[in-house]
Amino acid sequence: MSNPEKRIKKIFPFGTHIYREPSRPLEEIIRDMRIMKKLGFNTVKIQESWCINERREGEINLEKIEILIEEAEKLDLYVYFGVTMEQAPAWLWRKYPDCRLVYSTGEKHEDPTQYLLPADGKPGPCWDHPGAREAGKRFIAEVARRLGRYDNILVWNIWQEIGFWPMRQIPGSLGFCYCPHTLASFREWLKEKYGDLDTLNRVWRTGFGDWEEVEPPRTFPMVPSYIDWRYFMDDVYLSRVLQWKAEAFKLNDPKHRPVFCHVASPSIGSGAEWRWAAQADVFGSSCYPAWRPFHEWDYGSPNAGESAPRELSILYEVEWISMIYDYVRCAIAPPRECWAAELQGGPISTSLHLGRVPEPEDIRRWVLTALSAGIQGLSFWNHRSEIFWSEAYGFGLLDSIGDSSLRAEEAGRIGERINCYADLFCKRNVSQPEIAVLINEDLWHFSQASGNNAASHLSFTIRGIYRMLWENGLWTDFVEINEASLNDLSRYRVLILPFPLALDENVFKTLCEYVSSGGVLISEACPGRYDKYGFARPGELISEAKEVFSAEHLSLQLCHEPTRPPKWTPIERSYGEIRPPTYLSGTGRFSEHGVLASLYVEKYRVHGAEPILLCDGDVAGLTNKFGMGRAFLIGTFIGHAYAAFRDKRTESFLLSLLKSVGVMQRKIGELTCRERIGENGKAVFLFNMSPKTVVEKIDVSHFSNVEDLLGEKIELSSGRVTIKVNPFEVKCLILEK
CATH class of the missing domain: 3.40.50.880 (Class I glutamine amidotransferase (GATase) domain)
Known part of the structure; x- marks a missing residue:
C-alpha cells in the first residue's frame, strides 16, 4: 500500500464513476481507469451492491472491488466508495418477511429483483425493522474494516440519491411506512415532541384515549397529523437511517475517512436536505443539466412535436446547476463539504429516448457553473456509456468503444486546471450574498x-x-x-x-x-x-x-x-x-x-x-x-x-x-460576476448568457498575478485585463495577491 501521506494530500476530488453491477468486464474497467488517469482525473467512484457482495448471510465477497481499489492505488487514483444498502440480498427478505415497507393501504412493497436500475434498489427494506437494520450495520462494519486498510479511499458514500422512490402508484395511498415498527417509532417521537396525549389531541384536534390508538392519516392528507407524519418520515426516519450507516463506517474504518451522502436533486421548497446534510461530513447532489431543464410551466417549455429552444435550454441548464448547488451548499453547516456527487458526462438515455451528446463547451459551462456555486469535489456519471437496458448508451464521458472523446478530454483538462488551485476550491468560500x-x-x-x-x-x-x-x-x-x-x-x-x-x-x-x-x-x-x-x-x-x-x-x-x-x-x-x-x-x-x-x-x-x-x-x-x-x-x-x-x-x-433598500447587482458591464474568496486571492466567474460576444475591462491593479483558470491567453495592460466572453460562455479568472 502507498504512503499514508498520500491520503491527506490536498486535492480537489475530480473523478468519474467506473463500477457498479451489472458491470463491464473487470479487465475493461482496469483499462479504462488508466485512460481516465491519463486524461487528468484523480478520483474514481466505485459502487458496491449489498445483494451481490453478501449473497449468503455472513459470506461477504469484496474481491472484485479490492482488485479495482488496488489498481486505482497503483495509478495514484483516489476512490470515492459507495454502498448500496437498499439493494438488499434475497436472504434478508426470506429471513425477515416483515421488514418490507408498508403502504398506507396496508399493502407491502414487493420487489425481489436485484438490479441497480431503476433506483439503486430503493426504497429497500424498512430500516425500523431491528433485524434488517442490524444486518445492514454488520455488512457496513465488515466493508469498513476490510476496505479501510486502503489509503486511497477518500470518502464513504452511505446513500446515493436519498429517498423512498420509486413507489407503486396505489390509488389512495399516502406512501410509507405503516409497518408496526415505524408506527411505534412515530408514537415515541410524538411523545417526545408533545409530552402527553392531551397536548397532542389539542394540537391535532383529535380525541385519542391511548397512545396505541394514535396513527398517521391513511387516505386523506389534509389533516394536522399529516404535517407531523411527513416530517417524521422525511426528516426523522431518513436522517436516522443516514445516522446509523454513518456510525457503522466511523466505528469501523481504521483511518476514519469522511462519510458522504447525496440527493438526486434537492426538492426546491423542502427543508429535509438540512436534516440529511447534518448526518454526514460531505453532502451533495446529482445533476444532469440536459435532463429536462424545463419545468412544464416554464416560459419556452416545448410541447410534444416542438424542438426545445437552444438558447433558453442553455440558460435554464446553467441556472438549474447554480440553484441546485446553492441550495445544497446552504443546507450544509461548516465545516462539512459540498460536492457535485454525479454530474452528467454523456447523453441522457431513458430506454429508447436518447439525448444529445454534450459538446466540450457544455462540459466546460456545467463544471464552471457548479464550481461558482461552491462545490468542493466533483464526480461525473459515467466514465463510459452505460451497458444496461433503460440507460444503455447513455451518460458516459467515453462512448461504448474508443479511448477518448472531445468531452472526456475537456473534462480531464478542466480537472487538472482546477487542481492547480486546489487550496482555493477545496474551501467553503462563496462570497456572502445579501x-x-x-x-x-x-x-x-x-x-x-x-x-x-x-x-x-x-x-x-x-x-x-x-x-x-x-x-x-x-x-x-x-x-x-x-x-x-x-x-x-x-x-x-x-x-x-x-x-x-x-x-x-x-x-x-x-x-x-x-x-x-x-x-x-x-x-x-x-x-x-x-x-x-x-x-x-x-x-x-x-x-x-x-x-x-x-x-x-x-x-x-x-x-x-x-x-x-x-x-x-x-x-x-x-x-x-x-x-x-x-x-x-x-x-x-x-x-x-x-x-x-x-x-x-x-x-x-x-x-x-x-x-x-x-x-x-x-x-x-x-x-x-x-x-x-x-x-x-x-x-x-x-x-x-x-x-x-x-x-x-x-x-x-x-x-x-x-x-x-441598498442591494445592488454584481455585474461587470454586461457580465454577471460571482466570486470565491481565498486567503491570497479569489476566483472570479464571469457569465455571458446572451447571444452576443461581450468584451469588458476589469481592474486587477490590486493583484500581482492574473490567470484564466483554463489557461487561455488574457490581455493585461495598466492594471486592467480585457476579457472576451463568447455567447453562452462562462469564464473564470484567478486573481492572486
Whole structure:
C-alpha cells in the first residue's frame, strides 16, 4: 500500500464513476481507469451492491472491488466508495418477511429483483425493522474494516440519491411506512415532541384515549397529523437511517475517512436536505443539466412535436446547476463539504429516448457553473456509456468503444486546471450574498397535502425568484427558517418569503424580530393564511403580519393567466370565480413599474403602510417601516410571472425594490460576476448568457498575478485585463495577491 501521506494530500476530488453491477468486464474497467488517469482525473467512484457482495448471510465477497481499489492505488487514483444498502440480498427478505415497507393501504412493497436500475434498489427494506437494520450495520462494519486498510479511499458514500422512490402508484395511498415498527417509532417521537396525549389531541384536534390508538392519516392528507407524519418520515426516519450507516463506517474504518451522502436533486421548497446534510461530513447532489431543464410551466417549455429552444435550454441548464448547488451548499453547516456527487458526462438515455451528446463547451459551462456555486469535489456519471437496458448508451464521458472523446478530454483538462488551485476550491468560500430565500419544511408538507399543485406552486415561485435574481447578478442563499437563529438571519440584508400560505407563529415572530432589528422582509401573498396544521386564521393573515405590515387582508381572488392554454389555472366552476389577466400597477416611488399577477391577487386595507401596488384602485402591495427595518408585502406570486412568462415589468419592479433598500447587482458591464474568496486571492466567474460576444475591462491593479483558470491567453495592460466572453460562455479568472 502507498504512503499514508498520500491520503491527506490536498486535492480537489475530480473523478468519474467506473463500477457498479451489472458491470463491464473487470479487465475493461482496469483499462479504462488508466485512460481516465491519463486524461487528468484523480478520483474514481466505485459502487458496491449489498445483494451481490453478501449473497449468503455472513459470506461477504469484496474481491472484485479490492482488485479495482488496488489498481486505482497503483495509478495514484483516489476512490470515492459507495454502498448500496437498499439493494438488499434475497436472504434478508426470506429471513425477515416483515421488514418490507408498508403502504398506507396496508399493502407491502414487493420487489425481489436485484438490479441497480431503476433506483439503486430503493426504497429497500424498512430500516425500523431491528433485524434488517442490524444486518445492514454488520455488512457496513465488515466493508469498513476490510476496505479501510486502503489509503486511497477518500470518502464513504452511505446513500446515493436519498429517498423512498420509486413507489407503486396505489390509488389512495399516502406512501410509507405503516409497518408496526415505524408506527411505534412515530408514537415515541410524538411523545417526545408533545409530552402527553392531551397536548397532542389539542394540537391535532383529535380525541385519542391511548397512545396505541394514535396513527398517521391513511387516505386523506389534509389533516394536522399529516404535517407531523411527513416530517417524521422525511426528516426523522431518513436522517436516522443516514445516522446509523454513518456510525457503522466511523466505528469501523481504521483511518476514519469522511462519510458522504447525496440527493438526486434537492426538492426546491423542502427543508429535509438540512436534516440529511447534518448526518454526514460531505453532502451533495446529482445533476444532469440536459435532463429536462424545463419545468412544464416554464416560459419556452416545448410541447410534444416542438424542438426545445437552444438558447433558453442553455440558460435554464446553467441556472438549474447554480440553484441546485446553492441550495445544497446552504443546507450544509461548516465545516462539512459540498460536492457535485454525479454530474452528467454523456447523453441522457431513458430506454429508447436518447439525448444529445454534450459538446466540450457544455462540459466546460456545467463544471464552471457548479464550481461558482461552491462545490468542493466533483464526480461525473459515467466514465463510459452505460451497458444496461433503460440507460444503455447513455451518460458516459467515453462512448461504448474508443479511448477518448472531445468531452472526456475537456473534462480531464478542466480537472487538472482546477487542481492547480486546489487550496482555493477545496474551501467553503462563496462570497456572502445579501439576499436569502426562506425555506420552511412545514410549509412544504402543507403544500404537498393541499392538492391543486400547491407544492409545485411553492417550488415554481422560488425558481422564478431565483431566476430573476441570478440573471441580474444578485446572488442568493437559501435559509431553512426552522434551523435559523436571529443571528443567522441577520447575515442578510433581505429575506424573501415565498408562497407563505401556512406559517407557525414562532416562525413569523422570528421574522418580525429580524425586521425590527434592521432587516428587510419581502413577502409574497397570503402570509400565514393558515396555521402550520391547516387551520384558517381570523382575518386571513397571521396576527403578527398585521403589525409588521401595518395592514389587514381585504380580499383574495384567483386570476387568469395572460396566455392560452393555461399552465396552472383551474377551470372556473361558476362565473366570477377567476378575474381576468391582471397587472398590478405601481404607485408612489414604484409608479413606473408593474407586476403581472399570478395565481392570486390579494388586496389589503392599510393602516400606516405605504401603498406600492394597486389593483382596481385597491392596495395590492405595500411597504411598512417596522422598528429599524422594513417589510414589503406583494399581493401575488412574483416568481411565477418571470418563470412562466419572463415578464420584464415584474423583473424591473423587483430590481427597483431591491435597489431601494441598498442591494445592488454584481455585474461587470454586461457580465454577471460571482466570486470565491481565498486567503491570497479569489476566483472570479464571469457569465455571458446572451447571444452576443461581450468584451469588458476589469481592474486587477490590486493583484500581482492574473490567470484564466483554463489557461487561455488574457490581455493585461495598466492594471486592467480585457476579457472576451463568447455567447453562452462562462469564464473564470484567478486573481492572486
